[in-house]
Amino acid sequence: MKKYDLIVIGSGPAGEKAAAKAAYFGYKVALVEKERTFGGAGVQTGTLPSKTLKETALYLSGVYQKGVFGVDKEIGRETGVHDFLYRKNVVTNHMNKMVKYNLEKHGIELYEGFASFINKNHIKISGELEQTIEGRFILIATGSYPYHPEHIPFDNKRILDSDTILSITKFPKSICVLGAGVIGCEYATIFGAMGVKTFVVNDHDKILGFLDTEVSEALVKQMKKNEIKILFNNSVTSFEIPENDEKPLKLELRSGQILNVDMFLFAAGRSGHIKGLNCDGIGLKTGKRETVLVNDKFQTNIPNIYAVGDVIGFPALASTSMEQGRIAITHMFNTADLESLADIFPYGIYTVPEVSMVGITEEQANEAKIDFGVGYSYYRDTARGMIMGDTDNGYLKLIFDKKTKVVLGVHIMGYSATELIHYGMQLVQEKKTLDHLIATVFNYPTLHDLYKYASYDGLGNLAGKKVKKAGELI
Numbered sequence: 001m002k003k004y005d006l007i008v009i010g011s012g013p014a015g016e017k018a019a020a021k022a023a024y025f026g027y028k029v030a031l032v033e034k035e036r037t038f039g040g041a042g043v044q045t046g047t048l049p050s051k052t053l054k055e056t057a058l059y060l061s062g063v064y065q066k067g068v069f070g071v072d073k074e075i076g077r078e079t080g081v082h083d084f085l086y087r088k089n090v091v092t093n094h095m096n097k098m099v100k101y102n103l104e105k106h107g108i109e110l111y112e113g114f115a116s117f118i119n120k121n122h123i124k125i126s127g128e129l130e131q132t133i134e135g136r137f138i139l140i141a142t143g144s145y146p147y148h149p150e151h152i153p154f155d156n157k158r159i160l161d162s163d164t165i166l167s168i169t170k171f172p173k174s175i176c177v178l179g180a181g182v183i184g185c186e187y188a189t190i191f192g193a194m195g196v197k198t199f200v201v202n203d204h205d206k207i208l209g210f211l212d213t214e215v216s217e218a219l220v221k222q223m224k225k226n227e228i229k230i231l232f233n234n235s236v237t238s239f240e241i242p243e244n245d246e247k248p249l250k251l252e253l254r255s256g257q258i259l260n261v262d263m264f265l266f267a268a269g270r271s272g273h274i275k276g277l278n279c280d281g282i283g284l285k286t287g288k289r290e291t292v293l294v295n296d297k298f299q300t301n302i303p304n305i306y307a308v309g310d311v312i313g314f315p316a317l318a319s320t321s322m323e324q325g326r327i328a329i330t331h332m333f334n335t336a337d338l339e340s341l342a343d344i345f346p347y348g349i350y351t352v353p354e355v356s357m358v359g360i361t362e363e364q365a366n367e368a369k370i371d372f373g374v375g376y377s378y379y380r381d382t383a384r385g386m387i388m389g390d391t392d393n394g395y396l397k398l399i400f401d402k403k404t405k406v407v408l409g410v411h412i413m414g415y416s417a418t419e420l421i422h423y424g425m426q427l428v429q430e431k432k433t434l435d436h437l438i439a440t441v442f443n444y445p446t447l448h449d450l451y452k453y454a455s456y457d458g459l460g461n462l463a464g465k466k467v468k469k470a471g472e473l474i
């Protein structure tokens with residue numbers, strides 16, 4: 001039987017980065033992946049496919065060219081599902097090879113098959129070739145899958161989840177998205193940009209519940225402007241699927257309304273991938289929504305078994321999953337480098353328009369009884385925003401401590417928000433002040449001016465010279 005220092009289960013962002021780090025430090029590593037492809041939800045079904053589809057939708061619809069040239073680009077009649085999925089397939093295939101190359105380059109031994117625990121050191125691999133391998137340490141990085149409530153008749157054709165939406169063979173004229181979390185909002189705005197009549201059904205009165213409420217409301221306004229209809233405090237209670245695919249699905253809502261749409265996308269949560277691992281059999285503690293319970297070192301209740309990524313639940317991001325993988329290796333092998341996950345990290349929502357945030361929201365500042373001020377700046381008021389012809393009512397909002405003027409939170413809605421946020425993250429991490437910000441020179445014209453003018457606005461607020469109304473949007 002082959003013996004390893006470490007066996008990693010899963011080749012998603014968490015498993016790949018952990019395996020590569022352990023191998024880099026000279027340990028003998030095996031990685032087991034149940035699929036023929038590498039990269040998990042990060043590469044195959046989640047992060048990169050959806051981000052590529054967003055870019056494709058922007059390109060095909062010319063959303064951002066409208067603001068510059070003032071013309072609506074009609075999505076060509078001939079634009080079909082093939083064009084829509086083409087670039088996604090190119091990116092996925094390329095990144096699949098990149099992950100495999102990275103694992104092989106580090107000398108990691110790859111096993112194809114389904115892994116399950118025999119005991120705390122032995123993993124059975126089921127597949128074409130059944131075998132058992134032994135590991136001093138085991139890392140569970142099995143990710144998550146779309147949760148399937150019983151009352152939803154998924155058929156992989158028209159009633160879909162975020163995995164099966166990637167294999168559509170026909171473009172819908174209309175779609176209902178259930179859930180206004182990250183997946184729901186991102187896909188709703190992708191389909192909205194493609195000119196698909198889009199409905200979002202959410203069981204709360206707020207989309208993307210963790211966002212600063214003002215920003216969440218600003219995104220709702222933009223979605224409505226892009227003709228996406230959001231049905232709040234509602235849900236889908238029953239489904240009627242006609243035999244003839246040309247006829248619409250009939251969805252009954254909790255409110256009693258009926259939606260007749262071509263397609264339905266479930267985007268209301270995911271569960272951890274622990275089925276078949278035999279966690280109970282070896283006494284591994286698990287939690288809600290099929291997650292594995294870990295301590296702050298990502299160690300389970302069985303000391304040589306660690307778990308990272310989506311399978312441990314929140315925050316369930318590719319960005320944080322990779323770091324968790326690297327940190328788990330630090331603790332297994334005492335590499336003494338990366339000890340813990342940064343407590344300040346950004347959220348990037350790849351909607352149209354993008355939204356990104358770091359640090360605290362107004363609601364959190366109120367809850368913590370912080371005496372805070374706010375400062376706003378709008379894309380359209382910057383030279384770069386004017387050149388771009390901002391069509392998103394994009395803006396940046398700073399939240400700062402009134403006494404010290406230290407920046408506590410940055411919130412951006414608009415073009416490239418997920419890129420622009422990183423400067424804001426540095427400000428929050430390093431506790432920089434508004435004075436520091438206005439003394440900083442940026443390239444001109446760039447969108448970084450947003451930071452400078454939000455600072456001036458904040459300082460104006462402090463001095464009682466407010467000229468803009470808070471949260472003002474066209």
Ligand SMILES: Cc1cc2nc3c(=O)[nH]c(=O)nc-3n(C[C@H](O)[C@H](O)[C@H](O)COP(=O)(O)OP(=O)(O)OC[C@H]3O[C@@H](n4cnc5c(N)ncnc54)[C@H](O)[C@@H]3O)c2cc1C
Nearest residue numbers: 010012013014034040041042046115143309310316317318
């Ligand atoms: C639609 C969508 C969009 C997203 N967008 C973003 C984004 O923009 N930014 C971001 O940071 N995050 C995003 N995420 C989240 C991100 O994809 C996940 O957080 C990330 O992929 C988790 O990484 P992981 O390695 O834990 O798991 P996964 O990527 O799910 O990988 C787990 C791997 O383990 C394998 N596996 C499972 N069980 C076994 C077993 N028993 N034996 C062998 N192999 C097994 C699976 O086949 C899979 O390859 C998105 C997710 C979705 C669904």
Ligand SMILES: NC(=O)c1ccc[n+]([C@@H]2O[C@H](COP(=O)([O-])OP(=O)(O)OC[C@H]3O[C@@H](n4cnc5c(N)ncnc54)[C@H](O)[C@@H]3O)[C@@H](O)[C@H]2O)c1
Nearest residue numbers: 179180181182183184202203235267268269315316348349
């Ligand atoms: N850009 C990103 O970083 C990104 C993108 C996509 C996904 N992800 C990750 O994937 C995870 C899962 O995302 P998600 O959007 O599926 O889940 P989620 O839990 O974030 O959102 C689910 C939404 O659906 C609503 N909902 C739940 N049940 C409902 C029902 N029966 N009827 C109506 N509405 C209902 C919830 O109120 C919530 O708003 C996220 O936690 C996130 O970490 C990240």
